[in-house]
Amino acid sequence: MPTKLIGIWGKGGVGKTTVSLAISRSLSAQGLKLLYLATDVAHPVSLQGMWNCKGEGEKIECGENMEALILGEEEVKRMWVKRFGKEVYEVASSFFPVEDWIIDYVAGAPGIADEFIMYYVWELWKNETYDIIVWDTAAAGESIRLLRLEKEFYEHLGEATRVYLRVKGSLEKIRRGRGDPLELINSWRNLANDVLKLLASDSNRSLIVLEPGAFSISVTDKILRELGSHGIPVSGLLINKVIASSRCPGCVEIENIGAEQKEQIKIAEERWGSELEMCIIPFIANAETKPEKIIDEVSHHLEVNCEKILKSI
Template identity: 25%
Template sequence: MRIIIYTGKGGVGKTSVAAATAVKLAEQGYRTLIMSTDAAHSLSDSFNVPLGSEPVQISERLWGLEVDSLRETEKHWGAVQSWMSGLMSWAKLDDITTEEMLVFPGMEELFSLMELRRHATSGDYDAIIVDCAPTGETLRLLSYPDLLHWWLEKVFPYERRLLKVVRPVAKVVTGGLELPSDNVLNSIASLVRQMEKLQKIILDPAITSVRIVVNPEKMVIAEARRAFTYLNLSGFNTDAIIINRVLPAEAGTGYWSAWRDIHLKYEEEIRGSFSPLPILRIPMMESEVFGLPMLKRIGESAFADTDAASVMYQGKIQEIRKEKDGYVLELVLPFVQKDQLHLSQNGDELTVQAGPYKRKVLLPRTLLGRDISGARFTEQKLLIRFGDKTKSSVKGEE
């Protein structure tokens, strides 16, 4: 199984690039599924073929679908939504606008992405291409499993035991408020477990790669850098950067000459910024990109010298090594300034904050009971040094 997730700033043409990749893989002999998890679906327009919430065959060995986020939300969140609706009614907040409050921001996109696991484990396909929502939404939903796993392991068991004790008397005391039932709690636990299974798939660099689509423009490049930093911080394997809509040499005369120079300048900046990742290049076409013939041309341009299905780059972003005075945990954090970093430790949890992004890292057994003795940021790597085990932890082990 091969999974390739496409993301990028809105408007860069990631849907066209994702569709072109799917066409290329199908031509190479892979049974390929392309799926859109973006609420603003445009795959149907790209292929010029009507698509639905179940796979529709587009051509030989190629199927496509646009995930129905409302249906997936009902499937995964229905029991919780029903209880929350009752809670709103009890609080006399049951006007039509409260329906919008029953699904948290990003959840619909996450439920859509969970369809990926179902198709990846079905055995029906050799490759799955995912056309994700624009960068901001994608990054937010990809971080949910980490956050919910922590809550499920650390907080949920205590909440569940407390509710079991309180539930019999709560309805009487509160005048009719129904606390969440076992069905609701089981639904939440099941959801988190399914997300953990999904995350195992998308964090496996041998199976899943993320590819970032950019245009040679200042703001797009800045957004791509932020996305790449977050993907590294969260353990996702980014294996290529694809520059889309580059003005070809023959277009760089007259009115377009200044734009051609700008594109060349930013192409060079992209190569310098994302090295050693492979940089693929797609020229701006002379007509609109939709339909199989044009998508085939895009795929041939992007993957002229490489296998579209290959893992084009795989590098370590986290490594532990032993030194004579302790251990060093090394985290790769590209495009981060030293003053953006904040580090804290609480028992077996390490919190790394890089600008607006935060991640909780559960320390491996090797580092348990060891306090941070120092940290250094150099050459886009955060080196965290752990000293000897604390006396309390050694005594506990004895």
């Protein structure tokens, strides 16, 4: 069975990590071999002391069927250099005389880590090691940039190379045994297209987590538009941290927040209810509650309230 990818998207702080781990716990408990993949390199997730997760470095085992892979900045850079360093050196050195410092220089360029993450997700998926990969993406702005980079970066690079070759006639240099930059750039571009194709295919399920608040709703709009523009379908909206005012009768602040949230949920339903599956996850009330406990409770609510969305996975 080909691996299924589940991408969890959403604004910062809405509960992407909580929901991703809750889904991972539920599905791995059903016996599916699962990888939880966290790619927010600027804010790596910690599973330290959670459940019985064991392992050093970025790869962690959490029970029989669940592994977790948490990518930090250094790790991504190291993997990128290993995979693309030599190719970049070949391309760069066919334009101008450089030494291999160029590899580290390019590896540190903005966008490169994001670029690599997309490729890495694709490669993990292609290896078919897992039944499911739950991909906890970085906060909305960052992950949307990932999608754009895939196309623009390579297209730009390809065009620049063609112009350069025409003007400088530097094919000669390339014939001196170095790689053909156009061919390499083309192969990178094909990889980029493969990643987008995967995201738009039936092997991918995209879920968006949001809070019942105006800002989160407008970010959701943006994510939907961006995913839509790449032909990436969304399987469901998970409205998280919903406060039930009935939990605290007579508490004015809670009642006010609850009423405001109700308004926002209505807006979400009017806007997307006819075309998208939606479900509600309550705010887990106790301020003392540890993340692990919140995740287990969210997992329970997902199974009860979001059954349809989970089934469609």
